[in-house]
Amino acid sequence: MQINVADQRILLLIDTISHEEAQEKAWVKKTSAFDAVSQVTNFFSKPKDDDFKLIYFEHRYQPFWHVAAKSKYIYDRSADYQVPASSPEVKSLTLSNKDYDIVNGHYHLNVVEHCASQQQLEILVDGVSGKTIPELRRYLDLSPKVISGQLEKSVPKDSILVPPQTRVSALMRDTLSKMIVGIEADKIFQENVEVTCMDLYYHPIYAFQYHWVSKNKDAIIEVDGLTGEIKSGSRIFSEYLGHVLDQNFLFDLGADAAGMFIPGGSIAVKVAKKYLDTKKKK
Numbered sequence: 001m002q003i004n005v006a007d008q009r010i011l012l013l014i015d016t017i018s019h020e021e022a023q024e025k026a027w028v029k030k031t032s033a034f035d036a037v038s039q040v041t042n043f044f045s046k047p048k049d050d051d052f053k054l055i056y057f058e059h060r061y062q063p064f065w066h067v068a069a070k071s072k073y074i075y076d077r078s079a080d081y082q083v084p085a086s087s088p089e090v091k092s093l094t095l096s097n098k099d100y101d102i103v104n105g106h107y108h109l110n111v112v113e114h115c116a117s118q119q120q121l122e123i124l125v126d127g128v129s130g131k132t133i134p135e136l137r138r139y140l141d142l143s144p145k146v147i148s149g150q151l152e153k154s155v156p157k158d159s160i161l162v163p164p165q166t167r168v169s170a171l172m173r174d175t176l177s178k179m180i181v182g183i184e185a186d187k188i189f190q191e192n193v194e195v196t197c198m199d200l201y202y203h204p205i206y207a208f209q210y211h212w213v214s215k216n217k218d219a220i221i222e223v224d225g226l227t228g229e230i231k232s233g234s235r236i237f238s239e240y241l242g243h244v245l246d247q248n249f250l251f252d253l254g255a256d257a258a259g260m261f262i263p264g265g266s267i268a269v270k271v272a273k274k275y276l277d278t279k280k281k282k
Helices: 019-028 038-042 134-138 166-181 256-260 267-282
Strands: 001-003 011-012 054-084 092-094 099-103 105-124 187-212 217-225 230-234
Touching: 019 217, 054 134, 054 166, 054 267, 092 105, 099 105, 105 134, 105 166, 134 187, 166 187
Parallel strands: 001 187, 011 187
Antiparallel strands: 054 105, 054 187, 092 099, 187 217, 217 230
């Protein structure tokens, strides 16, 4: 079996929304971040702006993985076809100068099947939650910047780079387990699996944490730095402020190769070797 793995890339999506625009959008929608009870109260008595305070702000880059793979298998296999006779009175027949008896209304034909099987896989995985989120596709065509050096040098100094919690080794294991299939074959002519894309994207998010003074409650509003979309947030990432990403660690499959158990025995070792060889060249 031949396994090819595309070069791994880090891609950075640049803001199209400024800090000032994001803050204005968040301020207008601030009450929507609070719980349902607070919003009902707001319906009956609109709170004043001075009842809210901005207590925290962060501009962060949040990761997601884009993984794509394809496989192709070409092979021959033997098969026994049971072909029904045309009518009950047929007792035997001749096909290609060979005689066949009719048994239980059928004749048995030994053949060689020429088979070709192809499949494709594409997934978009949130780097923090590990969940598959197809909607992340909207970012793929927004002209990201391919990072050739250290990612920190391409983002503003006070921005937060959130490290992905989902490791590349887990994604590779899951991808290969779906693409490598067992086939029944007498002869295999082609058996290829190719991971065509293993990209780590970073997209910008503005997060504003507000305190509702009279209710003594805090809530977070997030503004997408690319689309301007506004939604409630669940957490902030202040613990990563000033931290430097270890980009070699992000793509180091070799450290986890021992834990990769997938069909094909030594395949995990071959893939790990691909990564280690690539790393040595850098």
